[in-house]
Amino acid sequence: MIRMCIQRVLLLSVLASCTRPNDEMTRSKKSREGEPTQIFYYDSKNAIISGVIKIEEYFGPPGYGEDPASNAVEKAYILLLNEAIEVKVNDPGDWINRDIRTEEIHLAPLHGILLKNGDQVRVQEQFYSSHTGHHRRPLLMAVKSKL
Numbered sequence: 001m002i003r004m005c006i007q008r009v010l011l012l013s014v015l016a017s018c019t020r021p022n023d024e025m026t027r028s029k030k031s032r033e034g035e036p037t038q039i040f041y042y043d044s045k046n047a048i049i050s051g052v053i054k055i056e057e058y059f060g061p062p063g064y065g066e067d068p069a070s071n072a073v074e075k076a077y078i079l080l081l082n083e084a085i086e087v088k089v090n091d092p093g094d095w096i097n098r099d100i101r102t103e104e105i106h107l108a109p110l111h112g113i114l115l116k117n118g119d120q121v122r123v124q125e126q127f128y129s130s131h132t133g134h135h136r137r138p139l140l141m142a143v144k145s146k147l
Contacts, residue, residue, distance in 0.1 A: 037083045041090040042097045042127050048147065049105070050122040051081040053115050056136065064133065076136040077107040077115050079123070087127045087139060097129045106130070106137040110144050122147040 040047045059065035060072035086101045107123065109115050123143045130138050 038085045040085060040087045040127060042087060042094070042129075043090050045126050046124050047127060047141075048122060048124045049079065049081060049085065049141070050120070051079045051105075053107075053117060053119045053121060054078045054080055055115070055117045058136065060134070074134065077109060078137065079105045079107050079121070079141075081105065096131065100129070100139045102137070102139050104137050104139075106135055106140045108140055108142045110142055113143055113146065115143075115146075 054077075056076045056078055058074050058076060059068055060074035063071050065071060081103050084101060084103045086099065087097075088099045089097050105127075107115065115121070123141065124145070124147055125141050125143055128140050128142070130136075130140055
C-alpha cells in the first residue's frame with residue numbers, strides 16, 4: 001500500500017514537471033493524403049472543428065435491436081469533418097483515452113442545441129473517447145454551442 005502511494009507521488013511529480021512540446025492547442029501539419037492536418041490533445045478545452053452534420057439512428061434499450069418493436073430508437077449526431085484530425089493523449093497515466101485519427105466525431109449536443117442533418121457547423125469544446133454502447137464513433141465531443 002505504501003509502495004503504491006510512493007509510486008503515485010513520483011508519477012505525479014514527473015507529470016507536473018513535464019510540459020507539452022508545443023504550447024499551442026493545435027499544430028498545423030502539411031496536408032497529405034491520409035494524414036491529419038491538425039493535431040489536438042484531449043486536455044484542449046477549446047478545440048474548434050467544423051464539418052457537416054449527419055444524423056444516424058440506432059436501436060437502443062432494452063435490447064439494442066434484438067426486438068426492434070420494443071427497442072427505443074437513439075439518434076447519433078455525427079460530424080463529418082472538413083479535414084482529418086488527430087487527437088492525442090497528453091497524460092501518460094490516462095488509461096481511458098487513446099490516440100485517434102479520424103474524419104468523423106460523435107457529437108453530444110447539450111442544453112437543447114438543435115443540430116440538423118446536412119448543416120455545416122463549427123463547434124468548440126473538449127474531446128473524449130467513447131466509453132459506452134451509446135457512443136457510435138471512437139471520438140466524441142460534448143457540444144455546448146455552435147459557432
